[in-house]
Amino acid sequence: MTTAHILLVEDDAALAELIIWHLEREGHSIEQTADGEEALLRVSESHFDLVLLDWMIEGLSGIEVCRRLRRMPETRSTPIIMLTARGEEEDRLRGFNTGADDYVTKPFSPRELVARIAAVLRRTRPAINGERLEYSGLEMDLAEHRVRRDGHAIALGPTEYRLLRHFLEHPGRVFSRERLLDSVWGQDSDIELRTVDVHIRRLRKAINLGERPDLIRTVRSAGYALDAEEVA
The missing domain is CATH 1.10.10.10 (Winged helix-like DNA-binding domain superfamily/Winged helix DNA-binding domain)
Structure with a gap:
């Protein structure tokens, strides 16, 4: 099983706790913040294998965080999965065009999220698998x-x-x-x-x-x- 160091950017405390519980059960290590600016600070200080990024966080939006991550040399190739209640095709395309690797619409099954993360890691880190x-x-x-x-x-x-x-x-x-x-x-x-x-x-x-x-x-x-x- 491929395990990863993951940054979760989510301001819904209950949902964040649920996601962390399921991902840690799979062997992943998780850091969590509800703030986009803090997320950018954390990725500048530490290496993450994947970023789970809520679109609708307060302050700096998730889509802007994604855009900035793609501009930073150290995170240009880091996999990003967007979490959002915005399920329209135009919104999904905007997320992908900004640089997201995948897009999970709320509400979602934690098992589906775990599977999506595994799929993205297989795609972006194929040798490990x-x-x-x-x-x-x-x-x-x-x-x-x-x-x-x-x-x-x-x-x-x-x-x-x-x-x-x-x-x-x-x-x-x-x-x-x-x-x-x-x-x-x-x-x-x-x-x-x-x-x-x-x-x-x-x-x-x-x-x-x-x-x-x-x-x-x-x-x-x-x-x-x-x-x-x-x-x-």
Whole structure:
């Protein structure tokens, strides 16, 4: 099952609580706000795999939030699902033309919403739903639990394997140490931040064996990314 870090922008408290309960039951991690300006602030500070966006929030409208998300380089390709009571064809077309990936009309079944999210994630992150992840000569076979670079087998410990899988699922994106702790070790982990650096060094040593170009980019004061373009 593909799990995701999701931002829910919804000002109906009861509906937001219901959505969060169903999505967390599916293994997703959720952050929620009722304010469009705060939503833009949150996406500038943290990476989200998908945004659930109510059209009719107060203040900055959902359609304007969608428009601005599509203008921001860091969220240009982030999947967006609009939630709205506006079901007319013209409104749906306006949502799609603004950049929404899907459109769910209220009232809706939580099971339908879960299915729509899964479908959008399959469409926008197809490699995660298969058995193989690939990036710049790195290959991870999820079924056989094997890793290769340029055809050569690479031995990884369990933590390095999970760390590399996370990077392969989000190539090119920079993750802070805190975000890596949450995603790879779990939100309830009491591991210290410097532990991330230790495992990054081990992962680097394993995948760069034989003087291969370093695919893990260190971004000062920000974190790490799997980034072949930087190497090039």
